Amino acid sequence: MYRMLAFLFAVGFGIAAAAGWPAALSAGTDGAQAQVPGWLTPYRDNAQRLISAATADQFGWDRLAELTDTYGARLTGSDNLTRAIAWAVETMKKDGLERVRTEKVMAPRWVRGQESLEIIDPPHHVIPMLGLGGSVATPPEGIEADVMVVSTMDELQRRSAEAKGRIVLFDVPYTDYGETVAYRSGGARAAARHGAVGMLLRSVGPMGLRTTHTGGMAYGDDAPKIPAAAISVEDSQRIHRMVNRGRTVRVRLKMEARFEPDVESANVIGELVGRERPDEIVLVGCHFDSWDPGTGASDDAVGCVVTWEGMRLMKKLGIQPRRTVRVVLFTNEENGLRGGTAYRDAHAAEAENHILAIESDSGVFAPARLAFSGSESARRIIADIGTLLAGIDMQSIGPGGGGADIGPIAQLGRVPMMAYSGDSMKYFTIHHTPADTVERILPAEVSKAAASLAVMTYVVAEMPERLPK
């Protein structure tokens, strides 16, 4: 299984490279060191110590496996997430992080319940499905209806008269996540406006092994709320082919999905308190919740492990930077973003004193990159710091830094943002599916991310001047 995915991932890599992201410059360690600007000389030894410590073993991967094996999927409001939060607090304390604490967040609780989808004519097939996050239930006996297949919103519009009383299947080929996910978010609402009684979605992702992809969706006030679920690419195409041959495909969809009252959750915070400027904060973060298939290893347990690892390594090596470094494991990114907004509200008074905010929420699959968003003067400094990462081929800093969870505080405090992003083809192949497990991720990919984030965080927290806004 893994070899198969590794092969598919290798194909993905080829496509991503062809899509134009510049490959990192391949400078050897000796050549690269000559290019490090002089102002970074005081940081070179510690940067090298952090890189050596992060890449010496597979501590990060082992911690990722421990977290995801033990607690599994961590949907907001689940017992798994609550217990994983308690584990994170205890484990951060054992690492020697300072001021380890939780901050309460009230968050939505959506419960999937039992669900199923059967083709009942032509002859009976049960097919894999996943209700979309936020969907309503069907009646207990399910909804039985003929399927209408469309490939675009325009086609639905054009064939509007056929939608009434049907379940609309959006068999939409994947282009990129931002574009294709619009059908997951808005498909049910659009189908309901034309009189459909249910919505099915071809799973959003570049490829699958009959995997199903869940994720958030929204209803509007202009149409009834109809149940919505994803099916695999293979089953979507199969139904589409049958319909194209003139067959009527009839299905029965059963879902118990529902919202329950908001529940108490929490952001987990750990720090290395700045030795000279404790009030100035370099924030690193991730989200600790996940969707419920798989174990949320890539989205986003690994982001939490690698941001936290940088701080564990600094502590272990006795590096206490001038400014405070703060890791936040945000709750409820996937279906509410309440962790990110609660952090902004609780820390509004110190928003301006956030120097830089870094998020890792796009996996760590090779080839990974660091990205920055901020002023040109800040970008030049970050690009200089990147030269310290030449030895692990991470020196090239691209555009587009940011993250959902750090966004609210960064916007309030006009804080420059960075992201650590893995290869998107690999990331979105398993994203929000049962295949998002630790087996997909290599120990070296985790170590490289931890090393990169540790060095970047350390220098920005240590350099005498604040990173400019």
Ligand SMILES: [Zn+2]
């Ligand atoms: Zn995520």
